[in-house]
Amino acid sequence: MLALFWVLDVKDFTSFNRMARIVALFLLCQILSPTTVTSKKVCGRPPVTDGIEESAIKRVYEVGETVTLTCGQGYNPSTSHATQRVTCTGTGEWTQSNLACSPKMCPIPRPLQPLAMGKTEAPFKTVLNYTCDSGYVMQGANESRCLHDGTWSSPPPMCKAVYCPLPKPPKDGRIVHEKTLTGNTVMYGQKWTYECNPPKAPSHEEGSCMADGTSTEPPVCRDVSCPIPGRIANGFITFAVMRQHSYKEKVKYACNEHYILHGEAEVKCQNSGTWSTKPVCRAPCAVGIKRGRIFYNGRKLWIADLKPNRVLHGEPVVFYCLNKTERCGYPVASICNDGTLPLPECFEEPGRMEYTLRPKTLPSEITMCAANSTSPADTTRST
Structure with missing residues (x-):
């Protein structure tokens, strides 16, 4: 195996280090050399409010450029002294404008004003949609728009009543009209009755002029x-x-x-x-108490005196309840409904001893409460 070794003495290493620092400094100077470009301020589209014409406005403007703002078609300036020219400043912002545009108004047709909730005018671009009631046919446009010149695109339409041809009588029968007929038509909604020669019966007894302008088909007379x-x-x-x-x-x-x-x-x-x-x-009811006093048929009587113990369907019976807070009595009515007479929730039947020995302490015998002093839970109080 071969190896290569590069040996430097101390002097050579010092020179190499100095050279490396010089090269690094040079490279840094190249990076930081004056090659940067000074950015120039510009303005975007000027801010506009509703109604200001935008079609001629550019996306970018140079410093010093001006734009004249105007109200678009169908709008008027709110004041004649509004500032309409704006300028792009060196900070990239526009000078202020107080131009405001309001829509032109169309007068609401007088016949429609009762439906316009008190308004007499409608702004530019408003759309009115018209409909006719059932049984009426529209003549004219069903839509109208408020135009830029303050007029409507179409006048209000007319709603004319539907008429039907005279109905045909059934075979072996006749028609009985609610109103005397004049002419050869009947108006929408007008009704009549079909009759057959006895003993036959019509398959349907009534007819009318319908919203689509047709009359009910005549019935068939048959034995029934x-x-x-x-x-x-x-x-x-x-x-x-x-x-x-x-x-x-x-x-x-x-x-x-x-x-x-x-x-x-x-x-x-x-x-x-x-x-x-x-x-x-509907069945009569029995008053389901053994002790107490009631008010029935215009009389205040003890239950033992109700002979026979019977009230008819639909008749009211008044019971007496106790206001425990104010120690007073108050009446509550219950109505007989096909054999059932519910007792008021507030009613408490007295015990035998109380009923026999102290009847004057019962709710029916003590002072009656004032009109606003009854129990809060009582919702069926009778007067």
């Missing part, structure tokens, strides 16, 4: 019958032959004693071959 009418709970049919019934025939219901009829007493055989909704007989 309803089954033998059924009975109702706690009630009866007042008079009827127990047979099938024809279209439009009626039967009448009534309730047993102390039951209240809820709904229409008469039911009718419909064109569908079914009866109209039968009524319901």
Whole structure:
């Protein structure tokens, strides 16, 4: 194996070290030599607010350049004394401008002002969209824009009512109109009734002029019958032959004693071959306390004096509760609902001894509370 050794004496090493320092210094001077370029300040786009014309503004400006700011189409300067020229300064900033531009206004058409929440004008670029109510046809443009000159691109349209041709009567039947007809058309929303020659029934009984300008198609007249009418709970049919019934025939219901009829007493055989909704007989209620005093039918009475213990459906019964803070009584009403009479949550039935020996201390017998002194939890207080 060969090796190469470079031996220097002390003198040679000192000279080499000095030379290295000179070379390093030279290189450093080359790096720091005056080759840098002095940067020149410029300005970017001048700041603009809404409405100022921007199409002619450049991205970069030299120091000393000026720009004249103007309001764009559809805008006016807010004041005639506004500073409109700005200059690029040596610091790269623009001089100040107080130019402000406000949009031109279009007068809102008078018929539309009630819909404009008190406004009488709308600013440039505002868009009005028009629609007509169902049953009306628009004549004109459905949109209008506020233009740069303060006018609208289109006038408000007109909404004209839809008319339908006269409806056709059913075969073996006729039409009964709600209003006397004039002319050969009917207006949107107008209704009529179809009738068939007895004993036939129309497949549908009503017609109308619809929003699309067409009339309801005439029904088909057909034979219809309803089954033998059924009975109702706690009630009866007042008079009827127990047979099938024809279209439009009626039967009448009534309730047993102390039951209240809820709904229409008469039911009718419909064109569908079914009866109209039968009524319901609502049950009376018993007052579910053994001791205490109530207010019922205009009288204040002890529960033992309510004979028989029965109130009818829909009738109110007043109970008496105690305001424990102020030691006064107050009335709370409950209503009989088909056999159920709920007791007020505040009501406390007195014990046998209290009821018998100290009845004058009960809430119904002591001083009644003032109107604003009832229990906070009471939400059903009766007056």
